[in-house]
Amino acid sequence: MPLRWEALYLGNISTDIDSIEGNSVGGVFVSENASSPSVLGTYGAGGDRGGLTTPIYENQHSVTTVNRFGSTATLSANNNGNLFEFFQTDRNGDGTAENYNFDGLFRYQVTLTYFDGTTADTTVLIAQMDNGDMWLVPPFSAGLPDPTLTAKAISNVTLNSAVTNQLFDLSRDRQVIAFACFAEGTMIQTPDGAVHVQDLAVGDTVQTHDNGAQAIRWIGRATVDLEQAPHMQPIRIAAGALGAGSPSADLIVSPQHRILVRSAIAQRMFGASEVLVAAKQLLELDGIELAEIGDSVSYVHFMCAEHQLVTANGALTESLFTGPEAMSSVGPAARQEILELFPELAEVETAPVRPLVKGRHGRKLAARHQANGRDLLS
Structure with missing residues (x-):
């Protein structure tokens, strides 16, 4: 059960995708701002979202998920009295892992732009932290691999549309994949x-x-x-x-x-x-x-x-x-x-x-x- 895996940091936005904790429709938790224009757009160097000045392939990090309450198999999208579950990763590169409070998981239709200018369309899962950090996470371990994520080094990720406004918990057991970064990225x-x-x-x-x-x-x-x-x-x-x-x-x-x-x-x-x-x-x-x-x-x-x-x-x-x-x-x-x-x-x-x-x-x-x-x- 891999609880540590590689993820792509997309940058930080000020919009809270799930702004109302516990909001549900028909018993299904929903996010209020999944389709907000301030969320949709292009992340990575030259993009209009996230604030990164470097390509996405230079922002790959090993993430460890830390569960603090509820099911040990997931990170809960609805924090319990401000007791967040979190991602643990050394995002700032100082040699010490930091904790980033998990706020929710969302599904988007995206366009991946590779280092050579070619593109691919796919559907991915985006995790947001409570500070606005955005992460592209790998598929669930029991799911099918997504070859578009490993085909070439990814320079930009464009969020075109939310597949659903549903809010998801994050299954901690995810595929351990390596986004291409040596031949196409070093x-x-x-x-x-x-x-x-x-x-x-x-x-x-x-x-x-x-x-x-x-x-x-x-x-x-x-x-x-x-x-x-x-x-x-x-x-x-x-x-x-x-x-x-x-x-x-x-x-x-x-x-x-x-x-x-x-x-x-x-x-x-x-x-x-x-x-x-x-x-x-x-x-x-x-x-x-x-x-x-x-x-x-x-x-x-x-x-x-x-x-x-x-x-x-x-x-x-x-x-x-x-x-x-x-x-x-x-x-x-x-x-x-x-x-x-x-x-x-x-x-x-x-x-x-x-x-x-x-x-x-x-x-x-x-x-x-x-x-x-x-x-x-x-």
Whole structure:
């Protein structure tokens, strides 16, 4: 019974959709403002509702539902003497989960606008909190999946009409889905601003942490069947999980993808304040977990002339490093292509941009940060 799942934050509105608690018609609870013009409209960057300045796909959060009275299977839409049930999530990215009082669940016919400008019409459930926050929640666990929610990264959600003015309690047991956000959503910093990783090409430049603008010399894309290769299950790093507001939005990477750690603990353990650690070694930390995204995942790798630190969704991470593990993971055709571009790699081992912390040492580093309550960037 999944009581924790992914939801999309749509922004905040001043209109209370269910303004009169307990209002009913014929024994059915109803909402007074489900069809209000101040509720209907477009949410997400450039939209006229919600106030977000970023696309919806950058506002995905893990939500835990907390039940305080009544049926443990639901969150009640009618609060009992101001005793609200709530969503628990780190929406502001400060590393600490906040409580948001659940006020009601509503069904809307919507148009989803994807990152590439294409659209899809569907019916979704929207939860509103008592402060006006709006959330698109996944379907009930026993219901049919909605492929429009995972087809591509969602930039905007337009509420066209209320399917009904009925007010619903929220079933806590919901589908655990991952809204597309890696191949179509991860933002890589370039000299001209952040660019979707799937839009990068050989010859484009990325902004590196140490050496300014550097050209991409090789780029590779691969779709992995996770049933055939479960060891390639991606890792989700929640917004703010690294500390210092990093990443700025949830970041999904392959298990071996290395993340920058900067801390006094790293200095004491390895003699260097900045080290690179594979994401899979950091799973003990809060906010870093296996990403449940379905049966397959698309990965994008890119390589500069030298190993570099680049910024992905606001987090410092690595470009492709041509060490033995990376070279064995890209496949024979990609290895041949890389060696044609960089023939010296066949004879000379390339140097990493920061010390690489491997295996149990990486896990021990994570454990010490967790035990001491220290961020990886501190």
